[in-house]
Structures are given as C-alpha cells and as structure tokens.
Amino acid sequence: MQTITLKLKDAAMSGIAQVPVEVDALTPDKLFGKSEAELKAVKVWWGNKQEAAGDLFDVSVAGDAGSGDEVKIVFEGDLTRVKRIGDGMKSGEIEARGDVDMHCGAMMEGGKIVVKGNANCWAGREMRGGELVIEGDAEDNLCAMYRGEDKGMTGGKVMVNGNAGECVGQYMAGGEILIKGNVDRLAGLSMSGGKITIGGDAELFGPDMIGGEIVVKGKVLEMMPSFRPDGTESIEGVEYKKYLGDLAMGEKKAKGTLYAR
Amino acid sequence: MVEVTDVVCSLCGCVCDDIVLEVENNEIVKVKKGACSVGKAKLLGHERIKSPAIRENGELRECSYDEAIKKAAEILYKSRRSLLYGWSSTVCEAHKVGVELTEDLGAVMDNTASVCHGPSVLAINDVGLPSCTLGEVKNRADLIIYWGANPAQAHANHMKRYSYVSKGYWTEEGKKGKKMVVVDVRKTMTAKMADVFVQIKQGKDYQVFSALRAILRGHEDVVPDEVGGVPKEQLLEVANMVKESKFVMTFFGMGVTHTGARHNNIVNAIQFTRAAHLHTKASIMPLRGHYNVAGINQVCTWETGFPFAIDMSRGYAWYNPGEQSATDLLYRGDCDAAMIIASDPGAHFPGESLKHLAKIPVIQIDPYANPTTEFADVVIPAAVSGIEAEGNVYRMDNVPIRLRKILDTDYLPDEEILQRILTEIRAMREKEGE
Numbered sequence: 215m216q217t218i219t220l221k222l223k224d225a226a227m228s229g230i231a232q233v234p235v236e237v238d239a240l241t242p243d244k245l246f247g248k249s250e251a252e253l254k255a256v257k258v259w260w261g262n263k264q265e266a267a268g269d270l271f272d273v274s275v276a277g278d279a280g281s282g283d284e285v286k287i288v289f290e291g292d293l294t295r296v297k298r299i300g301d302g303m304k305s306g307e308i309e310a311r312g313d314v315d316m317h318c319g320a321m322m323e324g325g326k327i328v329v330k331g332n333a334n335c336w337a338g339r340e341m342r343g344g345e346l347v348i349e350g351d352a353e354d355n356l357c358a359m360y361r362g363e364d365k366g367m368t369g370g371k372v373m374v375n376g377n378a379g380e381c382v383g384q385y386m387a388g389g390e391i392l393i394k395g396n397v398d399r400l401a402g403l404s405m406s407g408g409k410i411t412i413g414g415d416a417e418l419f420g421p422d423m424i425g426g427e428i429v430v431k432g433k434v435l436e437m438m439p440s441f442r443p444d445g446t447e448s449i450e451g452v453e454y455k456k457y458l459g460d461l462a463m464g465e466k467k468a469k470g471t472l473y474a475r
Numbered sequence: 476m477v478e479v480t481d482v483v484c485s486l487c488g489c490v491c492d493d494i495v496l497e498v499e500n501n502e503i504v505k506v507k508k509g510a511c512s513v514g515k516a517k518l519l520g521h522e523r524i525k526s527p528a529i530r531e532n533g534e535l536r537e538c539s540y541d542e543a544i545k546k547a548a549e550i551l552y553k554s555r556r557s558l559l560y561g562w563s564s565t566v567c568e569a570h571k572v573g574v575e576l577t578e579d580l581g582a583v584m585d586n587t588a589s590v591c592h593g594p595s596v597l598a599i600n601d602v603g604l605p606s607c608t609l610g611e612v613k614n615r616a617d618l619i620i621y622w623g624a625n626p627a628q629a630h631a632n633h634m635k636r637y638s639y640v641s642k643g644y645w646t647e648e649g650k651k652g653k654k655m656v657v658v659d660v661r662k663t664m665t666a667k668m669a670d671v672f673v674q675i676k677q678g679k680d681y682q683v684f685s686a687l688r689a690i691l692r693g694h695e696d697v698v699p700d701e702v703g704g705v706p707k708e709q710l711l712e713v714a715n716m717v718k719e720s721k722f723v724m725t726f727f728g729m730g731v732t733h734t735g736a737r738h739n740n741i742v743n744a745i746q747f748t749r750a751a752h753l754h755t756k757a758s759i760m761p762l763r764g765h766y767n768v769a770g771i772n773q774v775c776t777w778e779t780g781f782p783f784a785i786d787m788s789r790g791y792a793w794y795n796p797g798e799q800s801a802t803d804l805l806y807r808g809d810c811d812a813a814m815i816i817a818s819d820p821g822a823h824f825p826g827e828s829l830k831h832l833a834k835i836p837v838i839q840i841d842p843y844a845n846p847t848t849e850f851a852d853v854v855i856p857a858a859v860s861g862i863e864a865e866g867n868v869y870r871m872d873n874v875p876i877r878l879r880k881i882l883d884t885d886y887l888p889d890e891e892i893l894q895r896i897l898t899e900i901r902a903m904r905e906k907e908g909e
Contacts, residue, residue: 463692464692
C-alpha cells in the first residue's frame with residue numbers, strides 16, 4: 215500500500231485572487247509507485263500555467279504500490295479552490311479532508327472518493343463507475359452531464375449525507391444516487407435510467423424523464439403537472455404513490471417512474 | 476447638410492436598417508426616420524470619454540493611447556487568470572481579435588449573454604432551437620407569443636417591423652389578422668395590447684410550459700386545475716390558439732431566462748415549440764438585447780466551438796457557464812485581472828461580483844464613461860461602432876448586417892485597440908524568451 219498526502223500550501227490561496235488549482239493529474243492510477251521527488255515534479259494546472267505539484271502542495275509518501283488499486287491519496291489544507299479531485303480516476307482511493315471545489319469525481323470510472331465536507335457543483339459529473347461519498351452537502355448538478363451532452367451519470371454509486379442542489383442526476387442514464395437530505399428543484403431532469411433516492415424533501419423532480427426511477431421519502435413541495443398517477447406500491451414496507459411520466463415528452467417516451475408519499 | 480439613408484442602428488438586437496439621418500459638419504443633427512426613441516438618443520450621441528487614462532493614487536490621469544495600451548498589455552501579460560468580458564456592443568471584427576487575445580493569454584472570455592440570454596444558449600446546447608428569421612415572422616406568423624418580455628418598452632420597433640403590427644406577404648392585414656398572447660407576472664405595456672394575457676406566478680414558468688406540452692400532446696387529463704397561478708381553462712385556451720394558428724412565433728425575454736428554473740425554462744419553451752409542431756408550424760427566438768450580442772456568440776462559436784464563458788487557460792477551449800461565466804468567476808474571486816470592453820458590468824453585475832472586480836486591475840475599452848469607469852485602472856476610449864466605425868453585426872435572428880461609418884473621428888476603433896494590445900503582449904513574451 216502507498217499513501218500519498220498532499221497538503222495545499224496556504225501561499226497558493228493568499229493572493230489578490232483565489233485562482234483554482236486543478237488536480238486531475240493527481241489520481242491513484244496516474245501516481246502509483248512514484249517517489250516523493252517524482253511526485254513533486256508532476257505538473258498541475260494553476261490558471262494559465264502548469265506548476266510542479268511540490269510548489270503547490272506539501273507532499274509526503276509512505277509505502278509503495280504496483281498499481282493504482284494500492285494507492286490512497288489524502289488531500290489536506292484549504293480545498294475550497296481545488297477543482298477536479300479524482301477527475302477520471304480508475305482505481306484506488308482518494309480522501310479529501312474538507313470542502314472541495316467543482317468537478318470532484320467527474321468522469322470517474324472506478325475506485326472510491328470520500329469527501330469529508332461539502333462538494334461544490336458538478337461532483338460526479340458523467341461518472342461511469344466507482345463510488346463517491348460526500349459527507350456534507352453537494353451543490354448543483356451532482357452527477358449531471360457536461361453542457362450539451364445527452365448522458366450524465368451512467369454507472370457507479372454516489373452517496374450524499376447532507377442536502378443537494380438543483381438538477382441532481384440531470385440526463386442520468388445509469389448508476390445510483392442516494393441523498394439523505396433535501397434536494398432543490400429538477401432532480402432527475404431528462405433522466406433515462408438509474409435510480410435516485412431522496413431521503414428528504416423535493417420539488418419538481420423528474421421533468422422530461424424517459425426512464426429510471428426517483429423515490430422521494432420526505433415531503434413533495436411541488437409535483438410536476440405532467441405525470442399520471444398509477445396506484446400505490448410498497449417499498450421497504452412503506453406505501454408510496456406511483457406516477458408515470460413525463461407525459462410532456464409524449465406517451466411513447468414517458469417511461470420514467472416516480473415514487474412519493 | 477447631407478441626408479444619409481439606410482443607416483443601421485447600433486443599439487438593440489433589432490438592428491433596424493432603414494434609418495435616415497441629417498449630417499452637418501461631421502455631426503448628426505437630426506434623426507429623420509426609422510429609429511425608436513432609444514435608438515435616436517444613441518445616434519444623436521452624448522458625452523464621451525475624452526482621453527485614454529491610467530489610474531494613479533485613486534485618480535485617472537490622462538495619457539496617450541500608446542501609454543494606456545502598454546499598461547493594459549502589462550496587466551494582462553502578468554495575469555494568471557484574466558477575464559476578458561463584454562463584447563456585445565462592438566463589431567465581429569473586434570471579437571475576432573478578442574478570441575486571438577484570449578487564446579494568446581490563456582484567459583477566460585465571456586460576453587454579456589452571460590447575464591442576459593446565456594440561459595437561452597445553454598438550453599440550445601441541450602435541445603437545439605427550431606428558429607427562423609424575423610422576415611419569416613413578419614410574412615407568416617399569425618399567432619405571436621411574448622413570454623417574459625416587454626418589447627413595447629424594450630425593443631420599441633420590434634412589433635412594428637417584425638411581429639404583431641407588421642404587414643407581410645401572408646399577413647397583409649397586419650394585426651387584424653393576428654392574435655397575440657403575452658405571458659408575464661404583471662400587466663406590462665405589451666400585455667395591454669394582447670388578445671390573451673396569461674398572468675403567471677413569479678418563477679413558475681417551467682411547470683406552465685410542461686402543462687402546455689402535456690395538453691398539446693393529448694394528455695390534458697393529467698394537468699391539475701391550476702398550474703403556476705394559471706387556471707387550466709386558460710392553458711386549454713392558449714393550447715387551442717396554438718392548434719388553430721398557421722404559424723406560431725414565441726419570443727422570450729429576461730422575465731423567463733432568469734426566474735425559477737432559469738435555463739431549463741428555455742429548454743421547456745423550446746420543447747413547447749416542438750410539441751406545437753404536432754399541430755402547426757412553430758418557431759421560437761430569444762429577444763436579444765445588445766445589437767451584436769448574437770454576433771459575439773457567433774464569432775466565439777466559429778472560433779472556439781462555444782458561444783460564451785470560454786476558458787482557454789489550458790490552451791484549448793473549455794466551456795462551462797456557472798464556472799467560467801463572468802459573474803461566477805468574480806463572485807468566487809477566481810480571476811486576478813479583467814478587461815471590460817463595450818459593456819458595463821459596473822451597472823449590471825451583482826454586488827458581490829463587483830467587489831472582486833473593484834479589487835483587481837481593470838482595463839476598460841468603451842466610447843462612453845459609465846459606472847465601470849469609476850474603478851477602472853486603465854481607460855481606453857473607442858470609436859462608436861455604427862457611427863464612427865464600420866463592421867459586421869448579427870441581428871437577434873442571426874442575420875448578419877454591415878454597420879456603416881457615418882462620421883470621422885480621432886478615436887481608435889475597438890479592433891485596432893485590441894490588435895495593438897495583442898502586439899504589445901507578443902513583444903513582451905518575445906523579450907522575456909530572449
């Protein structure tokens with residue numbers, strides 16, 4: 215096992231602007247087996263320039279690894295302007311100790327990310343596999359798609375212990391999202407597959423849905439006006455009203471299912 | 476005194492091109508025909524920035540173009556993440572140099588669509604846009620829908636030239652042969668002219684579109700008795716008007732792009748247009764504000780693949796409004812310098828975003844002083860496009876129109892100012908490389 219600890223230096227965020235550091239080059243599958251000196255030399259984008267990781271982070275390494283699976287990366291320091299943590303990662307584990315910036319776990323294919331804080335927008339964007347755990351809140355566009363893409367999340371599992379923002383799982387086509395708290399409007403917008411479970415309250419969920427399912431365990435603050443009630447169903451011993459839609463897409467395409475109490 | 480005909484107005488997205496002016500001693504003395512009151516005010520001109528200037532100890536000190544351009548280049552060259560924002564009130568030739576500058580610097584380029592019809596552009600990314608030209612609207616449309624827009628006051632010539640009041644080939648009776656529906660939260664001047672006024676609850680546009688779509692697709696049974704403050708009977712009435720029309724045209728404005736579900740309102744408006752295709756011909760168009768905001772979207776798209784909020788920091792274009800859009804970038808304090816051209820964020824951006832803009836070095840390029848001038852560190856006056864400089868612009872329906880030069884000036888056009896800044900930056904890079 216190899217544990218790589220990367221602590222963002224305070225100096226990086228002490229200027230007139232807080233230019234985000236983008237760490238998509240720092241994933242277990244890209245870093246396994248590197249020595250401390252090699253790690254410090256890895257180039258990281260910071261604004262319009264690439265800097266050595268060692269200039270932006272305090273780097274320490276323990277152990278060795280023959281593949282990404284055997285690597286755990288720990289990000290420390292103020293991570294609120296650190297973008298793309300675990301972007302495209304294929305294996306291994308990342309732990310982010312604090313609130314993280316946008317695109318955490320975007321395009322992720324495998325491995326596990328644990329965020330010990332809140333995640334900014336587009337966490338899990340177009341995620342394909344692996345596991346993403348956000349211990350705090352997630353902001354807008356969790357597991358959604360890149361602008362103009364017709365698929366958001368297609369696989370993997372995401373868990374949010376807090377609340378989530380707008381458009382959770384927009385254009386989601388597969389995988390599973392579990393949010394313990396409330397979500398803002400338009401969860402599951404244009405969803406075609408997969409499952410979203412919302413522990414708390416939700417409003418206007420499932421618009422333009424053509425597949426997949428959404429379960430809302432809390433209050434429904436406002437229902438879309440274009441779904442057809444379809445009796446009731448019991449989930450884990452609790453009775454839910456079932457709805458089919460979105461009929462705004464036309465009868466043939468309306469293959470999404472909502473469950474609400 | 477000379478009469479100049481076929482003058483093109485460089486104010487709003489209507490880009491009226493039938494204006495007649497009287498010019499005497501290199502000055503426009505009278506607008507004889509064609510322009511609305513706001514267009515007229517612009518053509519007649521008002522106080523200009525007199526000279527290039529650099530801020531020193533809190534005060535602007537007048538200087539030469541050379542000095543101001545050099546200072547601007549220094550600021551941008553040193554920056555790790557600069558924002559080049561504005562662009563909507565200048566010509567496409569300047570936009571082109573702007574894209575080159577953005578790429579050269581690895582900067583972020585954003586335009587006023589970001590705080591205007593950016594949501595419409597995002598919606599087009601998701602679902603496309605069944606649209607047409609204003610000429611088609613004039614000649615064909617017999618049902619006009621204005622949604623969250625008040626052209627009677629904001630685009631004063633729009634109804635007269637292109638929509639409800641105009642007469643065309645198949646609409647020879649003018650407004651007698653047409654119907655108009657206005658959807659808004661309050662009874663605006665435009666709403667007072669409408670056959671049907673749908674008064675919607677603030678922020679509820681999204682669900683009203685969905686309900687209309689469900690009705691047009693034959694599922695009125697699932698629609699509740701009231702949606703977004705609108706009774707079901709009125710939704711059925713509007714849906715019937717759509718079904719019975721020959722050509723429905725929906726124009727929409729800021730009242731629907733910035734409320735409730737925001738850009739997804741527009742996704743839904745476009746899908747409503749699609750649903751109308753089951754019964755009739757239908758088209759939809761954003762009522763663009765500045766005269767060339769459509770043009771900057773065109774230029775950015777053909778140069779970079781994306782219409783606004785473009786980040787070139789990695790050497791290729793990355794586009795993500797909400798992340799690289801000007802207000803967000805500033806709100807988060809992400810950029811360390813800014814160049815503002817042909818726009819006025821000082822008057823229009825949220826306070827929190829402005830706080831950061833006031834903190835970082837700002838270069839302003841504009842013919843007129845405005846609230847942005849109050850905190851700009853380098854001020855570079857420019858010629859007024861469409862009056863003192865020529866160039867191409869795109870009308871709100873994306874039809875290109877050539878602006879003409881009417882008066883002579885000593886002010887430099889935007890294109891030349893930008894080209895000189897770029898040349899300075901390249902010289903600095905070359906010098907550092909030696």
